[in-house]
Amino acid sequence: MEIPPHPRGCTVTNRFVSSEDGAIKIPALVVKDEGFVAVENAIKSYKWKDEDFLLVSYPKNGTNFLWEIMTMLLRGTSEYIQDFKAVCMMDLFPVTKLDTDNLFASPRVLNTHYRLEALPAEFHGKKTVIVMRNPKDVCVSYFHQESKMEFPKPGNENATLEMTLHEYMKIFLYGQDMPFGNFFKYIEHTWTLRNKPNVHVVFYEELVQDPVKAITKVNDFMGTGRSPEMIAQIADVTTFSKMQPAKTQQGHDNTALLNVLRMDETALKRTLALMFRKGKVGDWKDQFTVADNELFDAFLEQWTGGKDIPFIYE
Template sequence: MSMDIPPHPRGCTVTNMFMISDDGSIKIPALIVKEEGFKEVVEAVKTYKWKDEDFLLGSYPKNGTNFLWEIMTMILRGTSDYITDFKALCMMDLFPVTKLDADNLFPSPRVLNTHYRLEALPAAFQGKKTVIVMRNPKDVCVSYFHQESKLKFPKKGEEGSTVEMKFSDYIKIFLFGQDMPFGNFFKYCEYMWTLKDKPNVHFVFYEELIMDPIGAITKVNEFMGTNRSPELIAKIADATTFSKMQQGKSQQGHDNKALLGALRVDESAMKKTLSLMFRKGKVGDWKDQFSVSDNELFDAYLKQWEGGKDIPFIYV
């Protein structure tokens, strides 16, 4: 299929930054906040010593990372109270993971999370207790578009101008682009699904968390070996419904100046980012966004996508 694929406004064609595997064979476009910060993040990932009591959460952006991190951390701590420690500290793509212990910022046991395909991470993260969350690609595309269209990326070479993102263009970037931060969604899913039979890996589909939260959380609890009671699981399921999470987490705010400085953001920017994390959480939201031609293009891609044929995505 011949078409013009717009570059992603903060893709590797702009930044020329990548997360690269130990042997150099895997090279994934990186998310860059500031170049010096990314270099520090990469060095920390390379030197980190894994703690056996921790868990790894893998997900592509807008696949339910915040939901599942909250749920897993509640399970670890045996509580249905919202986690007041800052999740971004455990996002090893953005914050130097070695600082968690060195600066006593987020003690173990904890849930470290990443949007990179696990094959790009160093050996220290391979084969660890890992939960992977996936979401149907149509809803991912819609959710990611709404987040990124509000971020106002600067136009390359045009000071003071920002990129205006159209959904029809974004679909092309999402389906066919290879420069998006964290790489192409479909390549991500293809690789991660190859891990489905490994005993150290548990898959969760975002739609399960929305439609059958108690069942999904029970399975996560069993995989983690935490033996939490059915009563606590029910409380966690209730606390992490989308409407309650949206209200409870966005109102927390984070005014720790030292922490925000370490993350290289200010309080207003952090609150804006938090507000973008929870938009609708609706299963099947793509039906309200896609035009007929959008859906035809997407379905044509899915039909020829051999690598995703046996992934049981839930579209509703």
């Protein structure tokens, strides 16, 4: 099977995030080369604050929703968080600048799409929430996001992802060079952490289908002690139909982030708008052809590492 190269994969950038012993190498997200260097150095030098939490997820697994929920629980409010979430994304923004530039005070939720085993020991054993989503919906959501993003290349600074969902699916299933690495290797590792006392695993579908129950479990894990009434309010405002317009239309001072990413305001807003599309459980059924589903199911059948993961597909 011929696997198309990812236009921003490590075969292009040759950039990785590696464990301290070098045994684990994860293809890095590189927006601008100098920005990645600043991000990498900050991750290596960061000193953890005990009042903070770490949110770990592969892209398009519900990171934005769970970050909003966790931050609301920390602050005891059902008001949308006005502080800019992207500065807590340590893959994009130098995490050390949160304190040196007084950008987002603790307690806070730092989040990453890198596998925990690739991060420095400073991030291990901390209070960590992992959010997971069924791989078929992840693939569809990631494809639609990346198909609208620009992947500058020589001679065309506005180049986009020029492939079908079926072609992209081959990269998603079998490719190893995507930023943040292969989804299935990622999930295999994070699933092994589920029984650690400092880790709580949430399935995205649970947040959609029974948000009060899911948020109550997160509240209990975090020890935030919010009332059933507050949890119900948070569950209500973080439904996709309410949160999508509220967050994509929200205004922020983006100066700090723009300086690091070397992006202009228009490009940043376009990128952020891609974070929210449908949020639908089972959207894959409206997107896959018969051939798509056969290709995906053939992979899942031979994927031994995820046989005991209770994915929710609809």
